Amino acid sequence: MIENYLEAYISHSALVHNCNLLRKLAGGVKVCVAIKADAYGHGVSASLAAFREANVDMLAVAGIEEAIELRQLGWSKPIIIFGSEFSIYRGKYQQEIAEVIVEKEFRITATRKEDIDVLAGQAERLAKNAYVHFMYDSGMSRMGLGEDEFFELLEYVRTKSAIKIEGVYTHFATADSADKSFAKHQLDNFKRIIEKIRKMKIDIPIIHAANSGATIDLPEARFDMIRPGISVYGYHSSTEMLNKPNLQPAMKLVGYLTLIKKIQAGSFVGYGCTYQTKRDSIIGIVPIGYADGYFRELSNRGKMIVADKIVPVIGRVSMDQTIVDLTDIIQRGVDVQAGSEVVIIDNHRESPNSVENLAELLGTIPNVIVTALGKRIRRIAC
Secondary structure: OOOOOEEEEEOHHHHHHHHHHHHHHOOOOEEEEEOHHHHHOOOHHHHHHHHHHOOOOEEEEOOHHHHHHHHHOOOOOOEEEOOOHHHHOOHHHHHHHHHHHHHOOEEEEEOOHHHHHHHHHHHHHHOOOEEEEEEEOOOOOOOOEOHHHHHHHHHHHOOOOOEEEEEEEOOOOOOOOOOOHHHHHHHHHHHHHHHHHHHOOOOOOEEEEEOHHHHHHOHHHOOOEEOOOHHHHOOOOOOOOOOOOOOOOOEEEEEEOOEEEEEOOOOEEOHHHOEEOOOOEEEEEEOOOHHHOOOHHHOOOOEEEEOOEEEEEEOOOOOOOEEEEOHHHHHOOOOOOOOOEEEEEEOOOOOOOEHHHHHHHHOOOHHHHHHOOOOOOEEEEO
16 A cells, blocks of 8 residues: 555544533533534544544534435434535435435435425435424524524424424624624524524424534533534634633644755745745755645745754745755754655644644634645544
């Protein structure tokens, strides 16, 4: 078997620790882990065993293919599909998709009467229940239904005996911001809807709202189940978080130097000649680039670690290769050669190339850093 030249080591113990920490923080309620986008770039197959060990109650995905993959990998507990992908299908194909949803007991987010009709028809044919969750748009104006649509569809679903309403939820826009005023406004809206449902004598087994930010910073939003995403993988969703529990970063991304060479003072480095050496230098080539999710914006700004020493990225990051300056560490006697390991993303939060520090450097969020990592990177549970 050919070894990968880029490897992301995913810490099983870190994932378990983070799940357990978040559950304890939330008072022991159910935990639904967002595992969409290939477990936030950490690899579903490399992460799933940890979620089993942590006794996670439910997994959340964006689309049907992601849900099918989880079943193929042996996940038997509930899976909720956040997106309204089911609504785009028509005719026989939607019937086939509905059959898969019912057979595999996926939970979908209810959005249209037409979808409910198809789902109910397949559930009746298969003599099984279909499970739906309702999402209320409490103010984010993305997914979810407005109040009138919400209750109209809710009443309609009540007429379908094969459809079981398992949950009601919402999603916060600013739960990880220092200013919680809008998040609390959303929460008040959601609580009002929940109270209205209760007055209608409708039993909703699972009420959920708390993403990572709300799980940590908005305790009144935890309800029956929390729905953390990025925090499960060990990263704080924002630098503005009021509380920062001891999450453990789960990913360490490594590569290996493919070439080391000497260049003269005054040499230009990389596309565009954006870097010129001021001294005779020794450079190394790392086989990762923007095609792998190592952002071009890290050109002349990024840092990597070689032999436990920090080295700068010089020149432009190209599609498949990035250049680092090894001059200082080699002059200090550090033994570096082709094949030496390079830590591209470190799992120590204080490192300049940690997920959170890279996100801050690029003016983005940790989610962007980890989900951008490409398929040439092998994910390895460790």
